[in-house]
Amino acid sequence: MLCNRLHKVAIERLRTRVPSTARHCRYIHNSDGTISEKRIRNIGILAHIDAGKTTTTERMLYYSGRTDMLGEVKLGNTVTDFLQQERERGITICSAAVSFNWKEHRINLLDTPGHIDFTMEVEQSLGAVDGTVVILDGSAGVEAQTVTVWGQADRHRLPRLVFVNKMDKESADYDACLVDVKQKLSTVPVPLQMPIKEGGKLVGVIDVLSSTKVIWDGQNKGRSYKAIPINDEDLHDQVQEKLYELIDLLSGMDDSLAQAIIEANSFENIKLNLVLDAIRNCTLKQQVVPVLLGSSYKNVGVQLLMDSVLNFLPTPNERNQIYDCFGSDFVGKVFKVTHDKQRGPITMIRAFRGMAKKGSKFITATGGSETIQRIYEPLADEYREIDSFGAGNIGLCAGPKSTVTGDLVVANAAALKKALKRLSIAGDSTEETPDDELLLASKLGLQTTIPDAVYFCSIEPPSSGQQTALDNALREIQREDPSLRIRYDEVTGQTVLGGMGQLHLEIVKSRILSEYRIDADLGPLQIAYKETLDEPSRGQWTAEKEIAGSRQSVTMDMTIYPLVTEDNAERFVLDNSAEAQESLKLIRPRQMAFFRKGALAALQRGPKLGGQLANCAIKLHALTIGRGTADPFIMAAAAQCISSILRNASCRLLEPDMFLEIVTPSEYLPPILADLSRRRARIEDVAQRGSSNKVIKVNAPLAELDDYSTVLRTISSGTASVSMEPNGHSPLNEFDEAQAMRRALGLE
Numbered sequence: 001m002l003c004n005r006l007h008k009v010a011i012e013r014l015r016t017r018v019p020s021t022a023r024h025c026r027y028i029h030n031s032d033g034t035i036s037e038k039r040i041r042n043i044g045i046l047a048h049i050d051a052g053k054t055t056t057t058e059r060m061l062y063y064s065g066r067t068d069m070l071g072e073v074k075l076g077n078t079v080t081d082f083l084q085q086e087r088e089r090g091i092t093i094c095s096a097a098v099s100f101n102w103k104e105h106r107i108n109l110l111d112t113p114g115h116i117d118f119t120m121e122v123e124q125s126l127g128a129v130d131g132t133v134v135i136l137d138g139s140a141g142v143e144a145q146t147v148t149v150w151g152q153a154d155r156h157r158l159p160r161l162v163f164v165n166k167m168d169k170e171s172a173d174y175d176a177c178l179v180d181v182k183q184k185l186s187t188v189p190v191p192l193q194m195p196i197k198e199g200g201k202l203v204g205v206i207d208v209l210s211s212t213k214v215i216w217d218g219q220n221k222g223r224s225y226k227a228i229p230i231n232d233e234d235l236h237d238q239v240q241e242k243l244y245e246l247i248d249l250l251s252g253m254d255d256s257l258a259q260a261i262i263e264a265n266s267f268e269n270i271k272l273n274l275v276l277d278a279i280r281n282c283t284l285k286q287q288v289v290p291v292l293l294g295s296s297y298k299n300v301g302v303q304l305l306m307d308s309v310l311n312f313l314p315t316p317n318e319r320n321q322i323y324d325c326f327g328s329d330f331v332g333k334v335f336k337v338t339h340d341k342q343r344g345p346i347t348m349i350r351a352f353r354g355m356a357k358k359g360s361k362f363i364t365a366t367g368g369s370e371t372i373q374r375i376y377e378p379l380a381d382e383y384r385e386i387d388s389f390g391a392g393n394i395g396l397c398a399g400p401k402s403t404v405t406g407d408l409v410v411a412n413a414a415a416l417k418k419a420l421k422r423l424s425i426a427g428d429s430t431e432e433t434p435d436d437e438l439l440l441a442s443k444l445g446l447q448t449t450i451p452d453a454v455y456f457c458s459i460e461p462p463s464s465g466q467q468t469a470l471d472n473a474l475r476e477i478q479r480e481d482p483s484l485r486i487r488y489d490e491v492t493g494q495t496v497l498g499g500m501g502q503l504h505l506e507i508v509k510s511r512i513l514s515e516y517r518i519d520a521d522l523g524p525l526q527i528a529y530k531e532t533l534d535e536p537s538r539g540q541w542t543a544e545k546e547i548a549g550s551r552q553s554v555t556m557d558m559t560i561y562p563l564v565t566e567d568n569a570e571r572f573v574l575d576n577s578a579e580a581q582e583s584l585k586l587i588r589p590r591q592m593a594f595f596r597k598g599a600l601a602a603l604q605r606g607p608k609l610g611g612q613l614a615n616c617a618i619k620l621h622a623l624t625i626g627r628g629t630a631d632p633f634i635m636a637a638a639a640q641c642i643s644s645i646l647r648n649a650s651c652r653l654l655e656p657d658m659f660l661e662i663v664t665p666s667e668y669l670p671p672i673l674a675d676l677s678r679r680r681a682r683i684e685d686v687a688q689r690g691s692s693n694k695v696i697k698v699n700a701p702l703a704e705l706d707d708y709s710t711v712l713r714t715i716s717s718g719t720a721s722v723s724m725e726p727n728g729h730s731p732l733n734e735f736d737e738a739q740a741m742r743r744a745l746g747l748e
């Protein structure tokens, strides 16, 4: 029988695991010191807040032998939550990179924050990994932020595993989680395990593929576990049925497995390797998602999750073909910058092609050349020096000074040109433009979109003597976190911060105090409105000046017009009439690139409340640039022209909306709905969850959600919960706009 054969293989497989205490596996390195790509897995851990990412990561580090003790979130001593703020608040703020060896493979793991305010961190991390583990809280299933991070992983086309954690909780429901995964994440779950509970306590899992019980004995912090055959006949038949269901499902997607079944004329006698290969192939194609379970906190199931990472998630060379245009030249992506007190800025780079060595150089988006003075292996805030890191791996580099999170880094200008040429996007021009790298990034589909700020506030140092120190601290934090916006308000003379939420801005303030010893003052939190225009507005502008004896002059004619949708729309276009083309043909590509930059930059500040302009584009009709005019002058002139057109245009405010998912016992539905209607909310859906709960999906203006979580708790006697995420902007009517303007200007 299939099961008997699978038993032997599987028990053998589980028993022959490599001793996990090996701290360094020499045999995974190539002769040049790099690690073979086949032996690397780069994974991100994603989840709704508090599902157990940090706890699971901590177990992985411990079982792999990378750490000697098990950190606990509650005790504030975990490896990945190393910022003081994270330890105090028990949440992940920054994604942290850790690497460890497991069964002769290197796993580089990025633990990401679960709170919506730190979505940008998740986005950057996903650009650096090849697969993800999505963790669910077994008692809560798929939650609002799970759906958000799942969507992010979709955008990066990342194969995934699901780990249903917290299965030790009485209210945990594995089957409900599987239904949730199918319905809410619109994917095909492949359950590889079933829970084993004894006296209500989770003691192990049934490994469906091998039809064995895997039991953790509760000793030595879950290090040891054993696989034993299933003796109970009923249970055995039940597991067998699950296995056949699984093979049946996979055979519809995997030809080799289908062929084997046809040849055997049954599901029996199918080799375990064929089933494993089918799961792997279908996972890589993102047709299915293997689902595992356990309890990280109670030390059950994590080792099998680590095995599955090796078995089912892709190696670096199974993805990332878009970087083939670089051949063997070094190319990588900066997924994070941190500031270490002793080592200065540390740039974390995922290498896709080539090799980076200590002492070598690379170029960045800003065109600057950077030198890698030292390279370290990732272990959160600990550092172990290495000489190089190659394609598929992650390296922490000390030395680069201006690289920012999200930068594409390339060996040198020649390598960049060669890659552009291979992609045939260099055109005939031999002139370097400031947009070369952007062009490449957009061609490769690597452009990172920085989410819009939803809140802003002013920030001031305790004394004017500390302004420079504060500016430097903010610059450093912004290099780490591009979702923090910083601008100088010329009218008030204040520095203004824009962020993803209240928590985001509070954390920035706390970091400035704890890491830079500046007790800065934050002004009141204000909503980040956007602005748009109702109808096209055209204007002409001439900028003339004499700088160091050289006459600078730019004359231009432009229109700003509304767009129906901003998706994929070009925000700067040239008028294609014959007359316009005649005027524009004299402009060199580099001058046009600077002009475009200046014009687009001016769209960052609308005339009403200084909000970013949305849903509009610029058309250039005519441009004349005097001989010898410097590029920065061209850029500034374009910006002045746009600002002047905007001042005369009819603009409107757009307010940020939030999407809310509220889970409440049914009896509290009426008062919650009544309260929402007072908040200008738009109800999208009210559905039943389980026998006694309702789930309300609703869109509401951020301006109306001040203290909402507290109010909800009061209305529902503490039983309802809400998760929120930004959901675009929508126009205000005249009355609400006038009120918003008064509030923003401090007039009420």
Ligand SMILES: Nc1nc2c(ncn2[C@@H]2O[C@H](COP(=O)(O)OP(=O)(O)OP(=O)(O)O)[C@@H](O)[C@H]2O)c(=O)[nH]1
Binding pocket: 047, 048, 049, 050, 051, 052, 053, 054, 055, 056, 073, 074, 090, 091, 092, 093, 112, 113, 114, 115, 165, 166, 167, 168, 169, 294, 295, 296, 297, 298
């Ligand atoms: N009962 C139970 N509690 C768990 C389990 N795993 C984690 N926890 C607890 O759940 C809480 C959140 O765990 P974390 O590991 O910080 O979760 P996280 O997903 O990293 O949280 P954020 O990064 O802040 O989103 C902590 O109090 C953990 O001790 C589990 O398997 N069972």
